[in-house]
Amino acid sequence: MQRLIIIFWLAISACLLPAQAAEEVTELYQHRVQVNSQAASERDSALQDALQATLLKLTGDSSVLQHPAVTAALRDVRDLVVQYGYQQDEQLWLWAQFDQPQVDRLIQQADSGIWSTMRPKLLVWLVVEEQDLTRKLMAADSEAIIVQQLRNAARRRGLPIQLPLLDLNDTMTVSVIDVWARFMDTITFASARYTPDGVIVARVYQTEPGADVSDKWMADWTLNFGELRWSGEVTAMDKSELGAKVISAVTEELAQRYRIGSQSDVIKRWELTIHNLISLESTIAAEQLLSNFPAIIDVQLIGYGNHSARFELTMQADPARIRQAIDLSKRLQPLDTDNGAEFRWVTTQ
Template identity: 80%
Template sequence: MQRLIIIVWFVIWGSSLPLQAAVEVTDLYQHRVQVSSQSASERTAALQEALQATLLKLTGDTSVMDHPAVQQALRDVRNLLVQYGYQQDEQLWLWAQFDRPQVDRLIQDAGSGIWSNVRPRLLMWLVVEDQDLSRKVMASDSEAIIVQQMQKAARLRGLPVQLPLLDLNDTMTVSVIDVWARFMDTIDFVSTRYSPDGVIIARVYQTDPSAGIEDKWMADWTLTLGELRWSGEVTAMDHSVLGAEVVSAVTEQLAQRYRIGSQSDVINRWQVTIENLTDLETTIAAEQLLQSLPAIINVQLLGYGNHTARFELTMQTDPARIRQAIDLSKQLQPLATQTNAEYRWINQQ
């Protein structure tokens, strides 16, 4: 009888699952490289660069490039090609598409994993302090080199990142001081118009000569994705590359959490605990949400008590893919635990 009630509730409730703002990144197995000619030597170098970029988009793992299997694949890059060609607009480009099964096997041989093509949409508030200590928040249409390099790095990494418009709506609400001081209430409020999954705050400034840092410029950054939070620092001699360095660091952190391992084709079981399930209705809703996630074969309720339920998920994928989908669901709040498998249900009115 209880199972019958659950099935009936699934039919009634199924259409009310929250929409996800995450972006499905396409063309992960192809890339194009700017070239100056169609010579054989330049073609080989461009194909190698295209394969490196493809591996970086798929794994978010720079260390994979040093693996002997990848180094050999770069020398024999044509073996992984499906097709290539040249494209002409204002520049000449070489476009290459690689064989997905072979590339996946190469990544497995290199001991890494593949980051799902469903990736969080991020909004970056980038504030730059110049040599005169004047600060400026960068807009999406800025022609500053640091912005152009940041946007290029985001495309290269397959990371959906945008800067704010900084139109009247933004500038009437948020100031340079708000961004520099990381006043999150204000930043979160003004960010809602962009519907991001996560918010990056990056600050660029000169390093302290007495700190013993060789590089002249530094950027510190924080990334908030739901209840998850990362932070870090990058340095460089030229401040214009720091936007790209922040994107690279953020990608490394996200890919580390969400990369799908080489054993993702086997059946896995993963236990998830969800708090704040106050009644049967919310418990059923949570089970339905878990069942709707990609590659889930079965969801079993193992126990319930004190408004907390424990589910076992049977899946034909890596838990990292499921974890990413849950983190982006807007209705399950990840809790900071060692298991990375505990969440809190968010009641949406």
């Protein structure tokens, strides 16, 4: 009876929660790297690491690091640095800020694209099966190495993640068995209190003897993101590495869908309408939001009336890719129209 009461209370609470939208990731063109000293040789290596991490955050595309244009840029990495410095806390860090226009051009030369600052917030249900076949769900406060590496990889990739608290609310709603068996109705219900944009379910276990893999450990994962579904497997000799590998694989899939590539020889124009712009401030904010998307060259307000504004976008990308990026925005809600070019401005509280 107590379980039923708590589940009923959770259901009511979930209905009262506001809809969550993607989070804005900042500082995409800067990164810091742990170093042992301020020696020149170590500085150059750290700057290279920082640029690689910056490119990964911007593109979500690991293959971009192998492109000849990028390998050449890494050899002359200081040409892309705006400023750098050292930070000291428990460790010594080198912090570097890179020149945005140069980095954007480098990504274009590498035949990739830029993932906008709007990133989906993902809830990660991670269950680990140990050698003795016992299984454990990982909580938000876990200090396990696999969780630390998962968090570090998410920060490196610019992907907002959260693990469940596994407090009384969670434990009365979902069990290790539910997550291991991927009972998505139960998992989705338990996830509602965190209002994520998507849910990752990852299972870590030993590979079968004689399996066609050389690594000792494996993780299979699924990502439920709206109506979209992805899944995959990663392996490693050490299970602590699997959290980071899951994040890398998830990021590759999401970024492939949402990053926006630029084609310098193709200029396109797209008109869209935004409704519910009830003030000059909101109209200016909408124009600035559109201007911030990658591959947008210019945004012009070409009409306004009845709290609706019509904008013309000049861009180096397909409108469908811009629309996908807009779908992640907190402020623009797509409307179901034939032309697919109408949105509603969402006011913040």
